[in-house]
Amino acid sequence: MASAGSPKCCLELLKNVGKLKHLKRTGWVMRKVPNPETVSGHMYRMSIAAMMFDHSDNVDTNRVLRMCLVHDMAESIVGDITPHCGVTQQDKHEQELTAMTRLAELPAHSSGQEMLTLFKEYEDQSTPEAHVVKDLDRFDMILQAFEYEISENKPGWLDEFFTSTEGKFKHPRVVKWVQELYRQRHEFITSSNESQATSNAGAVPDTAPGS
Template identity: 55%
Template sequence: MAAGNCANVLEFLHLVGRLKNIKRTGWVLHQVEGPECIAGHMYRMGIMTFLLDDKGSVDKTRCLKLAVVHDLAECIVGDITPRCGVAPEEKHRREDAAMKDLAQLAGPCGAELYGLYKEYEEQKTPEARLVKELDRFDMILQAFEYEKAENRPRGLQEFFDSTSGKFSHPLITSLVNALGKQRLEFEKEYSTLE
């Protein structure tokens, strides 16, 4: 690798490293104590891909790649949510420009990174749709963890409401149902303590 390429790759890695410190906006806006960072969210999504059935109709390796790339642009643009007042078209424009910049810095693998980002955004492949479900599931799983940690049953209900009816993969649907049961148990336990 040429020295110029090394400088670009180092810049790419420095930018990606920001994801370890950028807090997820939804949790910050809901005043969650110690909110997770973007990299933490992407990491658990990546681990979730290992739970997928090896005999299924999706490519697990591709799902893993999509999971670790889907929010990569946020190292430049930040975690933009609907509450940030940025139009969806503008959010997409910013993220697309950021991904192009990152792809250029990443060198030979840049085209693959950008292609994975576009695949996730366009939601045209079974893998992209499944990873979107993992993204939503990780969000509600995290919301429940915060509800328990901060003793606020249903305190983050809007995150659950935003995903209602949006799960179809059998594994994820079963996890959502199990999570719902845990939330009900937590609410019952909490109500008996009051």
Template identity: 60%
Template sequence: MSLGSPKNCLEFFKTIGRLKHIKRTGWVRSDVNDPETISGHMYRMAMMSFLLDEEDNVNRDRVMRISLVHDMAESIVGDLTPHCGVSNEEKHEREVAAMEHFSKLVGEKAGNEMFNLFLEYEEQKTNEAIFVKDLDKFDMILQAFEYETDQKRLGSLEEFFKTTEGAFSHPKVKRWVEELYKQRAESLNASTAESDK
């Protein structure tokens, strides 16, 4: 089989297609109804990157690409969290092996680009990688708030907010986080007032 052959491309498409069905582990563990998939999470992060402009001092296209690649290996290794009993080193090794597999399937040009974007995110040495990490954490707490609100379980996903407290670095994302916290506080206050009646 030659690299990037139609057969290899179909294998690649089918493998990453699993991301449309793999539920995010944190939500499953928290007994959320109908938890989001990995691809849903990555898609919204990529869409968030459309809101970047020159003043944000990051390359919007690169942020979008990293967002679409950063969890791709989970189509093979699954969504491993600290609760899964796998060390960070082992998780990284498994994900690197998955990305190397993809590189062999799709050919040198696309494969190297995806692999290097993945490593850039993992190493957190560029402004774009750091920004995508902010998006990753922000999308998680936004999703937590949506579950709390939509499933009438306000305050029940506090652990997700606690793990990201003070963890955001980019001014734009910090403003989004502030607004989210404001809306969540308003919801919690309204719920408390309603239950006190």
């Protein structure tokens, strides 16, 4: 059996992580969203968002970034489990912890241990950095929902994602992003409603009155 950190084990880890490039996020699949994003796409944009934090945010930005990259790694083994999958939160946590422990055994000890530590920190929400990653996780979700509403021209279509996260954002920087997203979404919905009203007002009735 290959030892941890060997080329074979490192390749095995990367092959597992590679599955996330093709694993579609369950929430979008269940709502029949065309071309739903993948787990890796979600984590990538979260990581870019993390890079926009700086020293004024009072968090370890590098730690936030690294946590973004590993927080959903276990899904390469267990899949993207949501509350609608019929799995309890405790069972979900245990399945993901087992999977993450298995993945963390593949690279060199220090690297694997860091991945596992970051995963546990996120799951336990035990640090300010973990709170920020949770904020970014939720923010990317509602941003993606808004993008689907625009691409499908269905204003308000995915409102449940907004209501489920309302009031849960904590970090001031993310709160400002959320406020701007809400402003743009309100503008989109209002504009769409006005366009529909104008279209309806200009429609010619099938049958003229009095005919």
